[in-house]
Amino acid sequence: MTQTLSFIHRFEPGRQPGAPPLLLLHGTGGDEADLLPLGRAVAPDSALLSPRGKVMEGGMPRFFRRLREGVFDEEDVGARAHELADFVAEARATYGLAAPLALGFSNGANIAAAMLLLRPEALAGAVLLRGMVPLSNPPAADLRGKPVLLLSGRMDPIVPADNAARLAGMLKAAGADVRHQILPSGHGLSQTDVATAGAWIREAVTGSSSSKPARDGEA
Numbered sequence: 444m445t446q447t448l449s450f451i452h453r454f455e456p457g458r459q460p461g462a463p464p465l466l467l468l469h470g471t472g473g474d475e476a477d478l479l480p481l482g483r484a485v486a487p488d489s490a491l492l493s494p495r496g497k498v499m500e501g502g503m504p505r506f507f508r509r510l511r512e513g514v515f516d517e518e519d520v521g522a523r524a525h526e527l528a529d530f531v532a533e534a535r536a537t538y539g540l541a542a543p544l545a546l547g548f549s550n551g552a553n554i555a556a557a558m559l560l561l562r563p564e565a566l567a568g569a570v571l572l573r574g575m576v577p578l579s580n581p582p583a584a585d586l587r588g589k590p591v592l593l594l595s596g597r598m599d600p601i602v603p604a605d606n607a608a609r610l611a612g613m614l615k616a617a618g619a620d621v622r623h624q625i626l627p628s629g630h631g632l633s634q635t636d637v638a639t640a641g642a643w644i645r646e647a648v649t650g651s652s653s654s655k656p657a658r659d660g661e662a
């Protein structure tokens with residue numbers, strides 16, 4: 444389903460009333476169709492809300508401006524995080540949704556992390572795939588009770604290991620219930636990402652498994 448709100452987006456209704464809606468946030472050069480199959484794979488019963496980033500970099504959609512790879516225009520990050528949080532509120536009212544869990548990849552993970560830090564009420568939690576620190580000095584946020592899964596790649600050439608660890612620490616310091624797992628992969632997603640994210644959503648968010656996921660550490 445597509446309806447014109449403040450972002451071009453795709454919406455797929457949920458299949459079970461209790462399933463947490465997912466906000467799908469694509470990487471650089473992606474669009475609103477990109478993560479629909481991933482969303483369906485990790486949360487088969489969830490409503491899927493998938494906007495297209497409004498910032499263009501050489502014809503590639505993104506969610507905020509960057510000065511170069513890994514160096515962000517932080518003023519734009521802040522403005523775009525608020526703009527996206529406003530879209531989430533608009534879409535929740537239009538489609539009758541609970542606060543969504545963000546599922547973001549790369550640039551999409553980074554805008555999701557910025558939303559958590561700047562507009563915590565917009566998200567129920569987040570799965571951050573190859574996320575990095577979006578803001579060097581964010582204001583204090585209250586993320587108590589929000590579950591966050593950060594999946595990093597040990598061979599990721601874009602996200603340095605210490606940057607991902609800093610993001611995990613920042614979210615933890617704000618009270619989020621963070622699980623940071625480092626996978627034996629690069630920046631691209633693997634089947635392990637899909638399996639880990641799916642299990643985490645089932646266990647940590649819907650509580651439908653008896654085994655609690657491990658906390659920090661390597662896969």
Ligand code: MLT
Nearest residue numbers: 471509512513549550553
């Ligand atoms: C970003 O710009 O958000 C990160 O460098 C990830 C990317 O999109 O390449």
